[in-house]
Amino acid sequence: MKTSIPAVLGASMVLVFLAASQSWAVSVPIDPSTGWVGYFAWKDLGQIDDISEIERDYDWVETEWSIVLSSPGYMPLVTAYDGYEAGDEFALYVDGAHVPWTLEYNDDDGYYHGEHDHLSLSTGLHHITLYTTKVAWPAVPEGAGMAEFSPVVPEPATILLLGLGAAIVRRRR
Numbered sequence: 001m002k003t004s005i006p007a008v009l010g011a012s013m014v015l016v017f018l019a020a021s022q023s024w025a026v027s028v029p030i031d032p033s034t035g036w037v038g039y040f041a042w043k044d045l046g047q048i049d050d051i052s053e054i055e056r057d058y059d060w061v062e063t064e065w066s067i068v069l070s071s072p073g074y075m076p077l078v079t080a081y082d083g084y085e086a087g088d089e090f091a092l093y094v095d096g097a098h099v100p101w102t103l104e105y106n107d108d109d110g111y112y113h114g115e116h117d118h119l120s121l122s123t124g125l126h127h128i129t130l131y132t133t134k135v136a137w138p139a140v141p142e143g144a145g146m147a148e149f150s151p152v153v154p155e156p157a158t159i160l161l162l163g164l165g166a167a168i169v170r171r172r173r
Helices: 005-021 156-172
Strands: 025-029 036-042 062-069 073-082 089-094 097-099 103-106 112-121 124-134 143-149
Touching: 062 143, 073 089, 089 112, 124 143
Parallel strands: 025 062
Antiparallel strands: 036 143, 062 124, 073 112, 073 143, 089 097, 089 124, 103 112
16 A cells, blocks of 8 residues: 555644644653652642652643552552642542542641542553642742652452462462
8 A cells, every 4th residue: 555745744744733732741650669759849720740850940841640550559648748838739630530538637737638548559550640729829829749659559359369379389389
């Protein structure tokens, strides 16, 4: 089958146009065995714009975390808390779906804390995003906070299957 040069160029231009119209986000990987702890920052309401592992270029590019699992598991704790000005709040999204915090509170100094225990994740790639939903200073809607993603624990069914496999291997010996 022969493809004409104008057809190839036309298809290439469509791909470039579609890529340019997409929102560009930078992803910071989470190691399943160690988790991740660090700072994040935002310039305005919506998706956070900076994670401490990315060299700051002050372009305020939307940023998220990603994690790849070879078997199902869960994070015993995911938390985000304010560290700039009391009054900021955050929302947690996994693979584009809102995940409610299991505990939300303001500490003695008024700083917001969102915690989610037992965040179940299936095998494969997942994107985790924090969104700033409320800011302390509407005139200057920027700030910073801390996030923590605990190491992933295998789901009990996975542990059971691994144990069953080990028992079968041992018995055959």
